[in-house]
Amino acid sequence: MWTERRKVSKVGTVTLHHNAYEVGHELAGRYVELAFDPLWQSRHKGSYADPSVIPTIVRLAGSG
Structure with a gap:
């Protein structure tokens, strides 16, 4: 990720x-840090049916 x-x-x-x-x-x-799979487009061909391609917030980030 x-x-x-x-x-x-x-x-x-x-x-x-x-x-x-x-x-x-x-x-x-606010700023957030997102975790995602960098290869999801090639693997899933842009389909959003699989929830594993959706980025998730891993933490709030500092401002600025």
């Missing part, structure tokens, strides 16, 4: 690889 830092939008979403994921409005404006 790889991780990347993202800022949560004011409506509670983060983007990763041109896709938006809902993480909850209570995190709006």
Whole structure:
């Protein structure tokens, strides 16, 4: 799994690889660290039916 830092939008979403994921409005404006499989596109051909391709928050990250 790889991780990347993202800022949560004011409506509670983060983007990763041109896709938006809902993480909850209570995190709006905060930074989070997402864990994801970097090879999911080639393995799953862009299908989101398998929940294992959805990134997960592993921790809140520092601001700035």
